[in-house]
Amino acid sequence: MIQEISTRLLKQLEEDLEHTCFQIKDPFQRWTTALKLIREALKRLRTHFSDLKFKDKEEEIPIFKVIKPSFYQWQIYYTELYNIETNLPYGDAEKQTAFLEQELFYIERFFRQYAFLYQYYKLNATELDNLYFVRGAEMQSILLPEVPDLDPEFSTSCDYLFSKFKAFEVLKDWVLERLLHLKKKNIDPQALSGNLQVREMNWTGDTIDLAEVGLGLYHTGKLNNGTAGLGEIFRWLEEKFNVNIGIPAKRFAELRKRKRLSRTRYLNEMRDSLNLKMENEDEYVPTGKKKPNSALNDDD
Known part of the structure; x- marks a missing residue:
């Protein structure tokens, strides 16, 4: 109790x-x-x-x-x-x-x-x-x-x-x-290319899913040559997506409590969705017909 x-x-x-x-x-x-x-x-x-x-x-x-x-x-x-x-x-x-x-x-x-x-x-x-x-x-x-x-x-x-x-x-x-x-030294400011106006992006899923992304980015060392701290990555994601993810150690503990085969549920979902899309694109299409809703066309 x-x-x-x-x-x-x-x-x-x-x-x-x-x-x-x-x-x-x-x-x-x-x-x-x-x-x-x-x-x-x-x-x-x-x-x-x-x-x-x-x-x-x-x-x-x-x-x-x-x-x-x-x-x-x-x-x-x-x-x-x-x-x-x-x-x-x-x-x-x-x-x-x-x-x-x-x-x-x-x-x-x-x-x-x-x-x-x-x-x-x-x-x-x-x-x-x-x-x-x-x-x-x-x-x-x-x-x-x-x-x-x-x-x-x-x-x-x-x-x-x-x-x-x-x-x-x-x-x-x-x-x-x-x-x-x-x-950190010699950090170049991000340069914007072109005049494309990008609208504000808000995270609308569960915050634990975004925590998975942040943890993945940290442990693969793909940001700032691996020098970005975990808390820094979380705060960056929070700022970009207008959401409160929470304390990194606590979110990691939540993931560890999951069943072993589904600890990275959201990352697995991303992988499976992308693989499914590519598999669908690879399916046979009769000559002279275009596959509808193709993500990439030869004209792109």
Whole structure:
């Protein structure tokens, strides 16, 4: 029950956060709006959690190892992102690069500082779950960081740390993409040829389909000689097609959850449609007759 409820709440929260990021450009307003959404979602999760009666520790562990960190990570992420955006030097690419490299060093240092627990998190280990993710478990260790005042009824020794691991991984991607953008040089502006007026194009399909396209472009390295970042590609597609695709890591996770044979459903559909068109064009046509609706004619 809690898994279904939390999945629904998290999906709604992340959709609301994506909409907020797309609509609000002012860092402070975006941060405060995001925090309001996150805290409300955590409050609702906390309410549902209070109604549960656990049979054993095995039912309690996933709440604090996976579910709560999936929500709380966004509070940490948006707070850290706000601090970076508001302290980023303006107008000087070299100073911005130096600043972001320092932020990247801070993130990597955090992972090294808690290397044992970070590896435990990355490997999805389970041996110490009874200590890390059960309320009231005695856990005194120099390996654990100082954490904010926690609600003992809705917190364990390591749920905050796992939330921070998740948040910092997303933040690291943001910093790397921004650094890549700053370090690009000699980018020629696009030149328009001819006087053809192209009307505005809007994406009218599911956004997950466009996410497939963006991921495909990124992993095949066909944009800017492979230097275009994934987040940069997503923002470019959003701008060109007037749509909000969302956070790259989350859309990739959605694709991974699909059945193995249909993970790239839209790309497969594109391939099949194009192949079908070419096969139809290759069909035998009696002499002297033209195939109707041909995509290419000899006169083209």
